[in-house]
Amino acid sequence: MSAPTDDFLDQILARAKAAGATAAQALSSRTRYFEIEFDHRSVDLVRSTENETTMITVFRDGKRGGATLNGRRPEEVEAAIAAAATAAEAGVADPANDIAAAPSLPPGDHGPSEPDRAAMRAQVDEFLASLPSRHPLLRLRDSLYTFTDHETEFANSNGLRQRERRGGHGFRAMFMAKDGALTTSFNAAGGRSFTPFASLYDAAGVGRLMAECERxxxxxxxTGKFVGDVIVTPHCLTGLLPSIAGALSGPALLAGSSPFKDKRGERIASPLFSLDNAPRSADFVDGSDFDEFGVPTRDLPIIEDGVLKDFLIGYFFSRKLGLPQTAGVRNSRVRPGETSLADMIAGVKRGILFSRFSGGAPNDNLDFSGIAKNSFYIEDGEVRHASSETMVSGNFQQLLQDIHAVSKEVVNFGDCVYPFIAASGVTISSK
Amino acid sequence: MLDRLVARAAQLPAYGELRWHANHSSRIMMRKGVLLANGRSRDSGVSARLYRNGAFGFAAAPADDEASLSAVIATAKDNAEFAGGHAASGALSTAAGSGSYDYRSTRAPLSAEQRVDIVRRLDEAIRARYPGLVNVDISLSSHASEKILANSDGAATYSFVPRAALVVSMSVTANDGIVELYDILGGFGEIEDQSFDEATLAPWLEDLHENLRRKAEGGQCEAGDHDVVLDSALAGILAHEAIGHTCEADLVLAGSVAGDHLGELVASEKITLGDYGGRGPDGKSSFAIHVDDEGTPCRDVAIIENGVLKNFLHNKRTAQMLGAEPAGNARAFSFQDEPLVRMRNTCIAKGNDKLSDMIGAIERGYYLKRSTNGQADATSEFMFGVNCGYEIRDGKLGRAIRDTTISGVAFDMLKSVTHVGDDFHWSAGGGWCGKKQVIAVGMGGPSIKCRVTLGGRG
Known part of the structure; x- marks a missing residue:
């Protein structure tokens, strides 16, 4: 497949204008993907795919419509432009609807462009050969070692052009332990990295979770129901933090449903908690140089020492809400603290090491309830036993305020990086 | 295209499938009168999957010309060799499905203006009728999966399976913050096939708003184990999450506890649960399938029959490994995806009990009406979110409850079932299931009285 060219997007913009657009933009993404899938016995699938997706947005007198296609079949490109133009004509006018004016960046190039397939295969074989001795009771399924090369190009009718390429490796393991009739819950973990992982056990804390699984x-x-402490693991935060980030986003502010809507400049979390949006960070293989409107991204503190510094507002919502654009792409980084995980556990009178949240989606008020999966009961500063059928209930607004320790240790997942966080005031119950 | 795939499939060097696959979707989304999404998407391409010594090679490209087809076959062959399977695995099932299953609408397509107008008029009507709302979200979406498949054993089939959904979410301010509730209308067919007229929508919105009003006045659940009545609107997610996933043969091979209980009594004798081809046992599910993505013709699978665990769900490979016959459960979401063991139309069979009798039989518990997301586990421990429900006190409905999560160990919880309703409900709008890939599923069932664990701060 040929790489995206300026000609392809320019042709789309020209045809969109000819179809009645007062302005137009196009975002093209070309992806080459390679995957080795395996369980605890052997490789069961090798998969390679190519795709090219183009998202066309047509603006017409303040109205907006879109169409997305893949490939470059001429009749489908024409159909997509016509559909976007028709949708725009049928749309609802809004002064916030427009293309962006922003500086065009030099093309970005991040990470390798080709996988070393033989080296990846050797790593998988080494992992599978060592698994029976390191973790004899573990069973894996749908575990993946991948390489993705992703090239993104943007153009709009203001002359804005952006282009970047990102290549990186990914590893994800899904596993459980079984010993006779004893069975653990599934757990899954993984991360992405520009470079191949030195060891697949080191990818995003997988080795630690595998050891915990066997225990x-x-x-x-x-026992019973109590209000206690939780030590939220980095892996658990990957499931929880999107709800908090969602409440800080432009759509939530437009809805008027965010509990933080009037809180900029106020303390909404413990002084120990700081959250950055860092799409330009060299730590993140899944970062981004520009957003879907072609606007260059930038790294910004969102919550600093517990104080809400800014919302996560993209281009459209910036115009709609009359607020400065602060985001467009999300890559969360919770800054590490000064406490070790061991000291955090030692400080818990009664609570759980909260490793995975399996629960209903938190509501607008950020109430949550769900099962604490792959988690451990802590009492008097010691991990006592793995928990089962244990529910946690609380409210994220309150949980942020009740944070009393943040760990030195962090896990980088490739699109976000999180430490362990200790908080109090969560209702922990069983049947 | 089918003829081309059939001809090329016959020449494959090993067992394999060739698939042309297109996903067509559209979405219009309005928040407080602001149109946030207004467009459509289409992705399509060809894939090849080849089997060699117990492992598969797969390749896909976003094109359908002969050169691209040749390239993906060659890459799939290379990938199968790279996978380096070494098992003396024997032959995979050779049952070969055929036929054309085209469910596209016969009605005149709605224009872009007409689609946006459905959403715009609905938004205006809601905000006029219920002026105290903090937020109103309306989403009108459609999805259709179109496939042409041929395999080296002679399977040859075409399908076009559409569905559409209208989702309305309302929010109000309660004394302790924002409270929201949503509901879904729609299901099988394209947008043109749905009833989104005033006569259908008005009572539906009234019911949604009344449940929201009562929820805002309600309180938190009492955490712990409780007797509950699950409305028939929840039965589908129960069938899907609590039992269906646990009985997928790839999970069984990975160690799911279901593998230890085949042939055993795992539920009340009132429980019969199956996974169905076509559009389910009553022909009314939100999803249809006749031949799966390995070319296997779809048969119904009795998973639990009168409380006894009878069968698992298979693809060709798991069926070979466990000595079973595949029944058409291998499914892929897009042209880039390989088929996985998936559910189709999964439901609990209805019984003879009345909903009112179930509520009347509970002294202190909950009536749970609507679910949100759910999750399963190898241990058969399941959970799903509940966004609408009521306390039951002395056999009568009491105050509404706020959002909660219910959980249980399926093979324990199903033994606690004392009543199975004479009602039956397929989940509105159809469900989506995530397992490496997302995929459309149908799920349904009757009202059920049982015992589960609820989360909450009450």
């Missing part, structure tokens, strides 16, 4: 065969519920 979870003997599980039992916590």
């Amino acid at each position: 979870s065969l003997e599980r039992r519920p916590v």
Whole structure:
């Protein structure tokens, strides 16, 4: 497949104008993907795919319509331009609808462009050969070692042009332990990296979770119901933090449903908690140099020492809400603290090491309830046993305020990086 | 295209499938009168999957010309060799499905203006009728999966399976913050096939708003184990999350506890649960499938029959490994995806009990009406979110409850079932299931009285 060219997007913009657009933009993404899939016994699939997706947005007198296609079949490109123009004509006019004016960046080039397939295969074989001795009770399924080369190009009718390429490796393991009739919950973890992982066990804390999984065969519920502490692991935060980030986003502000809508400049979290949006960070293989309107991204503190510094507002919502654009792409980084995980555990009177949240989607008020999966009961500063059928309930607004320790240790997932966070005031219950 | 794929599939060097696959979707989304999404998308391409010594090679490209087809076959062959399977695995099932299953609408397509107008008029009507709302979200979406498949054993089939959904979410301010509730209308067919007229929408919105009003006045659940009545609107997610996933044969091979209980009593004898081809046992599910993405003709699978665990769900490979016959559960979401073991139309069979009798039989518990997301586990421990429900006190409905999550161990919880309703409900709008890939599923069932664990701060 040929790489995206300025000609392709320019042709789309010209045809969109000819179809009645007062302004137009196009975002093209070309992806080459390679995957080795395996379980605990052997490789069961090798998959390679190519795709090229182009998102066309047509603006017509303040109205907006879009169409997305893949490939470059001429009749489908024409159909997509016509559909976007028709949708724009049918749309609802809004002064916030427009293309961006921003500086065009030099093309970005991040990470390798080709995988070393033989080296990847050797790493998988080494991992599978060592697994029976390192973790004899573990069973894997749908575990993936991948390489993705992703090239993105943007153009709009203001002359804005952006282009970047990102290549990187990914590893994801899904696993459980089984010993006779004893079975643990599934757990899954993985991350992405520009360079191949030195060891697949080191990818995003997978090795630690595998060891914890084998220690979870003997599980039992916590006793009764109590209000206690949680030490939220980095892996658990990957599931929880999007709800908090969503409440700080432009769509939530437009809805008027965000509990933080009037809180800029105020303390919404413990002084120990700082959250950055860092799409330009060299730490993130899945970062981005520009957003879907072609606007260059930048790294910004969102919550600093517990104080809400800014919302996460993209181009459209910036215009709609009359607020400065602060985001467009999200890559969260919670800054590490000064406490070790061991000291955090030692400080818990009664609570859980909260490793995975399996629950209903938190509501607008950020109430949450769900099962604490792959988690451990802590009492008097010691991990006592793996938990089963244990529910946690609380509210994220309150949980942010109740943070009393943040760990030195962090896990980089390739699109975000999180430490362990200790907080109090969560209702922990079993049947 | 089918003829081309059939001809090329017959020449494959090993067992394999060739698939042309297109996903067509559209979405219009309005928040407080602001149109945030207004467009459509289409992605399509060809894929090849070849089997060699117990492992597969797969390749896909976003094109359908002969050169691209040749290239993906060659890459899939290379990938199968690279996978380096070494198992003396024997032959895969050779059952070969055929036929054309085209469910595209026969009605005149709605124009872009007409589609936006459905959403715009609805937004105006809601905000006029219920002026105290903090937020109103309306989403009108459609999705259709179109496939042409041929395999080296002679399977040859075409399908076009559409569905559409209208989602309305309303929010109000309660004394302790924002409270929201949404509901979904729609299901099988294209937008043109749905009833989004005033006569259908007005009572539906009234019911949604009344449940929201009561939810805003309600309180938190009491955390712990409770007797509950699950409305028939929830039964589908129960069938899907609690049982269906646990009985997928790839999970069984990975160690799911279901593997230890085949042939055993795992539920009340009132429970019969199956996974169905076509549009389910009553022909009314939101999803249809007749031949799966390995070319296997779809048969119904009895998973639990009168409480006894009878069968698992298979693809060709898991069926070979566990000595079973595949029944058409191998499915892929897009042209780039390989088929996985997936559910189709999964439901609990209805019984003879009345909903009112179930509520009347509970002294202190909950009536749970609507679900949100859910998740399953190898241990059969399941959970799903509940966004609408009521307390039951002395056999009568009491105050509404706020959002909560219910959980249980399926093979324990199903033994606690005392009543199975004479009602039946397929999940509105159809469900989506995530397992490496997302995929459309149908799920349904009757009202059920059982015992589960609820989360909450009450």
